[in-house]
Amino acid sequence: MANAKSYLKDRRIIVLILIFILLAGLDAYTQLYKGGLHFGIEFIGGTQIPITLEHGVNATEMSSIISTLDQRVSTFGLRQVTVEGIGNSTIYVTIPSSNSSNINQTIGIIESQGNFQGIVNGREAINGSGILKGSIGEVPPQLINNTTTWTVTFYVTDTAAKTFAKVVLGQGNKPLYMFLDRPTSAMLLINGSELGNTSLGLSAAQELNEMQAVLTLGNSTIPVIAVYNTNSSIRNAESLLKSKVGVYKEVIAASNLNRTLIDVARSYNYTVKLESKANMTPELTTSSNGTIIQSWPAVGLLSAPILNPAITNGSISSSYEISGIAPTTLPKSAQLTYAQTQTKTIASILSGGALPISIVVGTPAPIPPTLAQHSLGISAIILLIAVIAISLFITLRYRKAFLVVPILITTLMELFVIVSIIGLVGTIDLSAVAGMIAVVGTGVDAQIIITDEVLAKRGVQATAKTLLGNAFYIVWADALLLIVAMLPLFFSTSLVEVIGFSESTIIGALLGVLITRPAYGAIIEKHYGG
Amino acid sequence: MNIPNIYNSKNYKYYAAVPIILLIASLFFIGSIHLDSSLKGGVSIQLQTNSSTANIRALSAAIDSRIPGAEASVSRSPGGISVLIAENTSVAAAFNYLLNIYGFYSNYTNEAVLLASYQNELSSQPNNATLRLLITSAENNETRYTQLMAAAFSSELSSLGGLYNSSDAAYNSSSAISIVNAAKNAYTDASSNYESRVLSTLHQLIPFSSYSYQDVTPTLGSFFLRQMKDILIVSFILIGIAVFFIFRSLIPPLAAIFGAANDIIIALGGMGLFGIPLGIASIGGLLMLIGYSIDTELLSSIRILKRGEETPQERAFGAMKTGTTMTFAAIITFTILLVMSYETFIPTYFEISGVVLIGLIADLATTWLGNVPLILWYKLKRVDKVG
Numbered sequence: 001m002a003n004a005k006s007y008l009k010d011r012r013i014i015v016l017i018l019i020f021i022l023l024a025g026l027d028a029y030t031q032l033y034k035g036g037l038h039f040g041i042e043f044i045g046g047t048q049i050p051i052t053l054e055h056g057v058n059a060t061e062m063s064s065i066i067s068t069l070d071q072r073v074s075t076f077g078l079r080q081v082t083v084e085g086i087g088n089s090t091i092y093v094t095i096p097s098s099n100s101s102n103i104n105q106t107i108g109i110i111e112s113q114g115n116f117q118g119i120v121n122g123r124e125a126i127n128g129s130g131i132l133k134g135s136i137g138e139v140p141p142q143l144i145n146n147t148t149t150w151t152v153t154f155y156v157t158d159t160a161a162k163t164f165a166k167v168v169l170g171q172g173n174k175p176l177y178m179f180l181d182r183p184t185s186a187m188l189l190i191n192g193s194e195l196g197n198t199s200l201g202l203s204a205a206q207e208l209n210e211m212q213a214v215l216t217l218g219n220s221t222i223p224v225i226a227v228y229n230t231n232s233s234i235r236n237a238e239s240l241l242k243s244k245v246g247v248y249k250e251v252i253a254a255s256n257l258n259r260t261l262i263d264v265a266r267s268y269n270y271t272v273k274l275e276s277k278a279n280m281t282p283e284l285t286t287s288s289n290g291t292i293i294q295s296w297p298a299v300g301l302l303s304a305p306i307l308n309p310a311i312t313n314g315s316i317s318s319s320y321e322i323s324g325i326a327p328t329t330l331p332k333s334a335q336l337t338y339a340q341t342q343t344k345t346i347a348s349i350l351s352g353g354a355l356p357i358s359i360v361v362g363t364p365a366p367i368p369p370t371l372a373q374h375s376l377g378i379s380a381i382i383l384l385i386a387v388i389a390i391s392l393f394i395t396l397r398y399r400k401a402f403l404v405v406p407i408l409i410t411t412l413m414e415l416f417v418i419v420s421i422i423g424l425v426g427t428i429d430l431s432a433v434a435g436m437i438a439v440v441g442t443g444v445d446a447q448i449i450i451t452d453e454v455l456a457k458r459g460v461q462a463t464a465k466t467l468l469g470n471a472f473y474i475v476w477a478d479a480l481l482l483i484v485a486m487l488p489l490f491f492s493t494s495l496v497e498v499i500g501f502s503e504s505t506i507i508g509a510l511l512g513v514l515i516t517r518p519a520y521g522a523i524i525e526k527h528y529g530g
Numbered sequence: 531m532n533i534p535n536i537y538n539s540k541n542y543k544y545y546a547a548v549p550i551i552l553l554i555a556s557l558f559f560i561g562s563i564h565l566d567s568s569l570k571g572g573v574s575i576q577l578q579t580n581s582s583t584a585n586i587r588a589l590s591a592a593i594d595s596r597i598p599g600a601e602a603s604v605s606r607s608p609g610g611i612s613v614l615i616a617e618n619t620s621v622a623a624a625f626n627y628l629l630n631i632y633g634f635y636s637n638y639t640n641e642a643v644l645l646a647s648y649q650n651e652l653s654s655q656p657n658n659a660t661l662r663l664l665i666t667s668a669e670n671n672e673t674r675y676t677q678l679m680a681a682a683f684s685s686e687l688s689s690l691g692g693l694y695n696s697s698d699a700a701y702n703s704s705s706a707i708s709i710v711n712a713a714k715n716a717y718t719d720a721s722s723n724y725e726s727r728v729l730s731t732l733h734q735l736i737p738f739s740s741y742s743y744q745d746v747t748p749t750l751g752s753f754f755l756r757q758m759k760d761i762l763i764v765s766f767i768l769i770g771i772a773v774f775f776i777f778r779s780l781i782p783p784l785a786a787i788f789g790a791a792n793d794i795i796i797a798l799g800g801m802g803l804f805g806i807p808l809g810i811a812s813i814g815g816l817l818m819l820i821g822y823s824i825d826t827e828l829l830s831s832i833r834i835l836k837r838g839e840e841t842p843q844e845r846a847f848g849a850m851k852t853g854t855t856m857t858f859a860a861i862i863t864f865t866i867l868l869v870m871s872y873e874t875f876i877p878t879y880f881e882i883s884g885v886v887l888i889g890l891i892a893d894l895a896t897t898w899l900g901n902v903p904l905i906l907w908y909k910l911k912r913v914d915k916v917g
Contacts, residue, residue: 042878048744050745050746050750052625052629052747052750054629054632054633054636055629055633086750086753087750087753087757090750090753132639132642132643132646133639133642134636134639134640134642134643135639135642135643135646155643155646155647155650156646157646158649316653317650317653318646318647318649318650319646319647319650358632358635358636358710360625360628360629360632360714360717361718362721362745362747363721363722363725363743363745365742365743365744365745366741366742366743367742368578368740368741368742374578374874375874375876378870378871378874378876379876379879381870382866382867382870382871382879385866385870386862386863386866386867389862389863389866390859390862390863393858393859393862394855394859397855430811430876430878430879431811431814431878431882434811434814434867434878434879434882434883435814437863437864437867437879438814438818438863438882438886440863441822441859441860441863441864442821442822442825442860444856444859444860444863445822445825445856445859445860448852448855448856448859449829449852449856452851452852452855470837473832474828474829474832477776477828477832478821478824478825478828478829480772481769481772481773481821481824481825481828482821482824482825484765484768484769484772485765485768485769485817485820485821485824486765486817486821487765487768488760488761488762488764488765488768488817489761489765489813489814489817492757492761494753494754494757495754495757495758495761495810495813497568497810497811497878498810498811498813498814501811501814501817501818501882502814502817505818505821
């Protein structure tokens with residue numbers, strides 16, 4: 001029997017201890033600053049909403065639908081929502097809440113189509129209902145004379161064609177402001193100190209003017225109020241808010257404004273939406289047509305193409321195209337990517353951010369938190385009982401009390417490492433825990449092989465070291481085969497509910513052969529092999 | 531331990547009869563395996579309740595009488611009650627009509643786009659007769675698809691009966707988009723009305739504190755089942771290749787694959803016999819079983835074929851001692867999981883542990899009475915040839 005010091009000198013044992021310390025540190029950090037390890041809805045409660053697509057789609061279409069849904073649910077401030085594709089015609093949206101209003105809100109968001117409006121010179125020239133569904137065509141980017149052009153074509157209804165012709169009459173070379181879900185009945189509070197753009201030679205007053213021009217639309221104009229960090233400016237803004245109670249319902253405010261002003265707005269029962277600096281700052285572009293606001297996320301302005309004078313002479317047409325040139329300063333390949341993205345963006349704005357296919361939202365499957373907490377506790381108890389029972393079994397089988405120590409230590413460490421890794425980078429769900437329990441089983445199998453080889457033949461003809469080598473050949477082969485067996489499930493894109501099982505077992509098998517089993521072998525070798 | 535070495539007997543080859551008999555018996559029971567709602571489609575409701583007085587049989591009869599066509603199956607464990615009911619046929623039929631309506635609508639919009647582009651061309655060449663014909667035909671097609679949609683919608687409504695709110699199903703029969711919206715609303719209403727009807731019926735029968743309601747369509751269920759089969763097959767192929775690389779000869783991988791397949795078939799037969807449901811989670815258990823059964827087969831094959839000390843029979847018996855210890859350790863783990871999940875009502879664990887446990891017991895027979903004699907015979911034959 002070796003003394004404690006010699007155990008701590010073994011490289012294999014040191015590695016295990018270091019990894020343990022590293023992960024414990026990461027876990028603590030996540031717990032403090034990132035909201036803790038990730039658990040699946042089976043443990044924290046939540047709701048799964050199944051969505052069926054009208055017909056099967058290919059992988060590319062599927063991933064575009066998933067990313068559209070993902071964007072929708074995340075822009076509405078629903079945290080930790082996951083969108084997963086199952087096969088070619090089903091999608092699961094999972095939200096960490098069982099509250100029926102949250103569920104209905106999410107379903108609303110999933111089904112919603114945005115409202116597209118094209119505004120020219122303060123008048124609505126076209127809107128989403130005037131565009132024929134399915135008529136929006138994305139023309140592949142074209143490279144002509146070293147410039148890459150992008151084009152989107154679409155058809156409009158007869159009535160829409162007439163309105164458009166009337167509104168754009170004489171507005172050649174003016175921008176068509178394309179809004180998606182432009183706020184109605186809102187006021188905008190911006191941070192005055194951020195106005196003006198010296199590189200484009202635009203003064204604060206000019207930019208404010210431009211902003212107000214973009215947001216003009218008959219009686220749903222959005223007033224822009226510039227607030228400076230002075231008492232008088234804040235007081236002015238407050239009195240303005242007071243005077244407009246009942247006229248406007250919503251206040252869109254820069255998040256870096258004076259907090260009391262925000263509180264005042266809330267006290268007048270405005271719905272206050274705080275927007276980041278990036279969303280509140282308009283993107284400006286300058287061309288021969290002057291400086292215009294190209295996009296402005298806070299108000300839903302997504303693009304502002306310039307009207308070709310050829311279509312502003314009053315002629316009525318039912319087909320239109322929006323096209324542009326990728327910035328020539330970009331390298332060739334980047335130009336192509338830019339043109340592709342631009343085509344997609346414009347097409348998606350025109351269709352109101354709609355999905356390319358009809359969907360049917362199924363019955364939400366709620367998992368109440370009470371049921372969930374219950375299963376988390378039970379899972380932990382099952383794991384613990386399994387580890388203890390196994391350790392006792394092996395100790396009794398070999399009739400050596402010492403064995404209980406390394407088996408308990410290595411198995412518990414192995415569990416800790418798997419829980420940490422999956423909880424940090426993935427999600428611990430029911431199937432992942434089932435996988436952990438299975439890993440306890442395989443881990444113990446390996447420990448039995450090691451123990452058997454070292455104990456049974458000790459002193460016959462070989463040293464502990466060569467016996468360990470024999471044992472590890474089998475242990476390695478076992479782990480390799482377990483990983484191979486789990487790979488098809490691991491890469492499955494359909495059985496999302498059980499993929500966690502393969503994640504746990506694969507990580508467990510890898511960690512086992514690389515870290516914990518060598519450490520176990522080292523302890524056994526030192527204790528019995530001397 | 532003084533157990534005699536069973537491989538010293540001359541008749542060791544006949545041990546294989548045991549796993550073969552188990553295999554045949556299992557094939558017989560596989561037919562009676564029942565799929566849970568995740569694979570069969572249907573509604574699965576987990577109720578957390580303290581009420582222990584409920585009589586399961588009476589409960590399922592009461593559900594059947596109150597919800598027509600429910601074919602309820604109720605199971606109870608100390609943590610709660612699980613109710614499985616068949617998918618409501620009217621809602622399922624309505625769902626198919628809705629998908630048809632979507633299909634017609636997408637044809638309709640294609641025609642609308644064509645129509646707009648023809649009309650556009652017509653404005654520049656007003657005397658083109660072909661264009662006029664095309665326009666008429668596109669208009670007729672639009673009308674035809676709208677009529678088809680209206681017809682499918684009325685079938686949807688009649689199959690839904692009184693499940694939808696008539697205010698949501700109002701529509702304008704000449705407007706395609708209004709039919710689509712009404713059809714969608716009627717379906718959404720119906721499926722949520724059905725859910726509340728089921729839950730309120732259950733609540734009258736048995737008080738529960740919280741519930742989980744999961745609805746899987748039969749199409750999705752059969753898709754999952756197909757996926758499981760594919761995953762299993764791919765897994766077997768990969769395992770076969772990997773084992774071949776370890777031994778570089780044909781017999782050991784074949785023996786290992788047959789051993790694992792045997793374990794899986796016996797596990798499935800056992801599930802049929804004991805009424806353990808097969809669900810999505812079971813795939814985890816089945817793959818795990820491949821892992822476990824390969825574990826012992828690998829151990830015995832390596833010891834018998836690749837080691838030199840003692841006789842092959844002695845090495846086979848030594849492997850058996852180690853291997854059975856391993857399997858019993860795994861049996862202990864999964865028995866704990868099975869018992870605890872049954873007691874506390876966690877179906878995922880129950881499905882996984884049920885498969886693995888039966889498979890592990892089967893593996894004792896498959897490996898030590900089937901595979902090892904085969905490998906031993908292969909080894910002895912080779913020794914004879916060489917010697």
